[in-house]
Amino acid sequence: MARVVIACRVRPAQKAEIVKMVREGVKPEPVTLAIGDGANDVAMIQEAHVGVGVIGNEGMQAVRASDYSIAQFRFLERLLLVHGRWNYSRICFLILYSFYKNITFVFTLFYYGFYTGFSGTTLYESFLGAGWNIAFTLLPVLFYGMCEKDIHEDTATSNPISYIIGQKNEDFSISRMGTWILTALLHSIIIFVFCSQTVASSFGLDHTGQPASLFTLGTIVNFCTMLTVTVKVCFLLRCLSSLFFILPFLLLSHRSPSTPSTGPS
Amino acid sequence: MFFSIFISILLWFTFILAYPSLPLTSTEFYWIWENLLSRAHFWLLALLVPITANLTDMTILFFQKTMYPSAVDILREVEWLWRRGGRRTKRNNGKLEVLKSHTFSDDTLSADVLRAVDLHSAHKDKSVLTSNASLTEMVSVQASNTLLSMNPLSPTVSSSSPMNFSNDTDSKRNSNSHNTMTTASRPKMTQLGLNLEKDTLLIERLMHLKSILQGDQSALRKQQTKRQERIGQAENIDKVCPVSSLSLSSWFSL
Numbered sequence: 214m215a216r217v218v219i220a221c222r223v224r225p226a227q228k229a230e231i232v233k234m235v236r237e238g239v240k241p242e243p244v245t246l247a248i249g250d251g252a253n254d255v256a257m258i259q260e261a262h263v264g265v266g267v268i269g270n271e272g273m274q275a276v277r278a279s280d281y282s283i284a285q286f287r288f289l290e291r292l293l294l295v296h297g298r299w300n301y302s303r304i305c306f307l308i309l310y311s312f313y314k315n316i317t318f319v320f321t322l323f324y325y326g327f328y329t330g331f332s333g334t335t336l337y338e339s340f341l342g343a344g345w346n347i348a349f350t351l352l353p354v355l356f357y358g359m360c361e362k363d364i365h366e367d368t369a370t371s372n373p374i375s376y377i378i379g380q381k382n383e384d385f386s387i388s389r390m391g392t393w394i395l396t397a398l399l400h401s402i403i404i405f406v407f408c409s410q411t412v413a414s415s416f417g418l419d420h421t422g423q424p425a426s427l428f429t430l431g432t433i434v435n436f437c438t439m440l441t442v443t444v445k446v447c448f449l450l451r452c453l454s455s456l457f458f459i460l461p462f463l464l465l466s467h468r469s470p471s472t473p474s475t476g477p478s
Numbered sequence: 479m480f481f482s483i484f485i486s487i488l489l490w491f492t493f494i495l496a497y498p499s500l501p502l503t504s505t506e507f508y509w510i511w512e513n514l515l516s517r518a519h520f521w522l523l524a525l526l527v528p529i530t531a532n533l534t535d536m537t538i539l540f541f542q543k544t545m546y547p548s549a550v551d552i553l554r555e556v557e558w559l560w561r562r563g564g565r566r567t568k569r570n571n572g573k574l575e576v577l578k579s580h581t582f583s584d585d586t587l588s589a590d591v592l593r594a595v596d597l598h599s600a601h602k603d604k605s606v607l608t609s610n611a612s613l614t615e616m617v618s619v620q621a622s623n624t625l626l627s628m629n630p631l632s633p634t635v636s637s638s639s640p641m642n643f644s645n646d647t648d649s650k651r652n653s654n655s656h657n658t659m660t661t662a663s664r665p666k667m668t669q670l671g672l673n674l675e676k677d678t679l680l681i682e683r684l685m686h687l688k689s690i691l692q693g694d695q696s697a698l699r700k701q702q703t704k705r706q707e708r709i710g711q712a713e714n715i716d717k718v719c720p721v722s723s724l725s726l727s728s729w730f731s732l
Contacts, residue, residue, distance in 0.1 A: 338507045340497060348489050352482035364553050374549050383548075396535050403531045411519050428507045432494065433520055437527040439490060443483045444528045448536055450479055451554065 214239075229256035236260075244380070248289060249275050265289065295366045298379050305384035306449070307358045309393045314350050314442045316397035317404070318342075321434050324405045336431040349439050353446040362452040400441055408434045 220231060228247075236245055247254070247261035252274035258264030259278055266279030267286055276282040283292055325336040335342070341349075369375050378384055409430060416425035498510045514520050543551050 338497075338504075340493070344489075344493060348493075349486055352485050353479060356479055356482045364550060365557055368553055368557050372553055375553055378548070378550060399534060400531045403534070404527055407527050407530070408523055411523055415519060416517070425513070426506050426510070428510055429513055432510060432514055433523060436490065436494075436520075437523055439486065440524060440528040441531045443486050445532055445535075447479055447483060448532055 225253040225256045228254065229260040232257050232260040236262075246293075248286070250286075251275055265292065290370065291366075294370050294373060294376055298369060298376055299362055301379045302363050302384055303358045303361050305389075306361070307354060308385070309390060310354050310357075310446065311346075312390070313393045313397045313445075314354075315346070316394060317401045317438055317442055318345055320398060320401035321405045321438060324401070325409075328409075334427070336427070337435050338428055338431065341432065341435050345435075345439075350442050353443045357446055357450060360452065361450065400445075401438075404434060404437050404441060408437055 218231070220227070223231075228249075232245055232247055236242065244263065245261040246263040246265060247257045248265040248267060249255075249258055250267035250269035251271035254266075254275045255278040258266060258275060263281070264279040266276035266282040268276055268282060268284050281292060283289065322336050325334075326332075364375060383389070412425050412430045412433065416429070418424055494511050494514075498507050547555070
């Protein structure tokens with residue numbers, strides 16, 4: 214199979230057909246990228262998976278149609294090898310982690326079902342469950358998704374082998390998903406067994422004479438789950454930059470940037 | 479990150495203190511924190527459970543990254559070694575200089591690995607190299623390539639600022655493939671004083687990476703687990719790689 218095809222003096226529709234041919238003809242189906250700077254590249258840019266527009270002398274047509282726009286063609290290397298692969302690893306982590314934390318959360322509820330004969334009694338107070346994704350476990354993975362840099366940008370550009378992971382889609386494979394689910398099951402078992410056994414065996418009456426109630430167990434399980442899940446992000450974080458400390462304050466003082474002046478000069 | 483965890487915990491405690499105090503809440507949840515926070519069990523569990531749960535899968539992850547690292551794992555490890563080696567200089571404004579010589583790209587990989595294997599076999603073969611001092615010398619000679627390609631004053635290499643990116647990578651590739659080295663740069667290398675153990679680890683990792691690229695996983699695992707078989711693996715890679723001019727004798731001739 215040819216690795217390079219050069220076509221000249223082609224119509225915009227023919228450019229798009231070349232991309233379509235690669236998309237449909239090559240097995241396994243690759244992720245295609247089209248880059249162009251003029252209005253005649255718009256069809257090609259829209260046909261490819263990823264369209265990149267170059268801001269050039271030929272106007273803004275390609276930029277408007279593209280997913281990403283860069284100022285010069287040579288920035289494509291940085292866009293792909295640095296920002297592309299950072300973004301890929303971040304998003305893969307974010308998705309898989311979201312599955313993980315919700316599976317952990319739900320399976321502790323599921324184990325409690327064995328004690329109640331699956332009557333549908335919830336272990337947690339309803340607002341603890343409602344706030345799980347929107348408040349209690351939101352922030353760590355949010356910061357991870359914004360700031361994580363697994364390898365330095367110089368390493369990434371001088372070692373293109375690190376980009377192969379994205380091409381093979383290794384960060385979001387079935388086995389990776391299975392690993393995360395197994396981790397979630399393991400964590401939920403550890404959390405539930407530890408908490409329920411402690412409450413069942415050694416929680417007597419407290420100083421006001423009240424026994425441990427349903428929500429006593431539930432709140433403890435919820436708190437332990439939250440700690441486990443958030444601490445795990447901390448362990449898997451591969452870059453600890455000052456941004457993690459500055460970013461909350463940056464967000465508070467954020468102003469919308471003025472629109473950059475673009476176009477031919 | 480720690481800040482965000484702190485905020486998460488704070489949010490949880492705010493909720494658990496505020497919400498059950500409202501008169502609207504159910505009787506079971508009402509004033510629950512009084513029952514909860516006064517018990518030592520609660521605090522002990524909060525300490526014990528996250529540690530236990532994370533320790534299990536972190537142990538698995540540790541062994542996985544040690545035994546069967548991916549390419550990115552190796553890159554991060556080497557990067558970490560360079561960072562620990564104090565590669566932050568004032569010349570490049572404290573920016574990290576990573577792996578300018580040890581690029582793992584397709585064209586330069588075989589040369590790098592050959593060099594690594596040469597060094598490795600020299601390390602094992604006591605008849606070739608008897609004293610540790612000469613081996614250290616040789617490792618520093620190897621490191622000189624790094625120094626040379628990082629040197630902005632060198633004629634073949636342009637300065638490594640992020641702005642002139644495309645020019646920079648082109649010259650990097652050229653300097654890597656030819657492996658030019660002058661005798662004038664030798665005094666510098668010995669001053670570099672790289673740790674020998676770090677370089678042997680790097681060499682092992684390079685060999686590992688080579689076999690990942692060739693899909694030769696089975697031979698690799700044997701080599702990883704058994705320390706004695708490493709010399710055999712070196713010979714194996716020698717057979718696989720094409721013979722290049724970068725043999726052991728060329729190191730001494732320089």
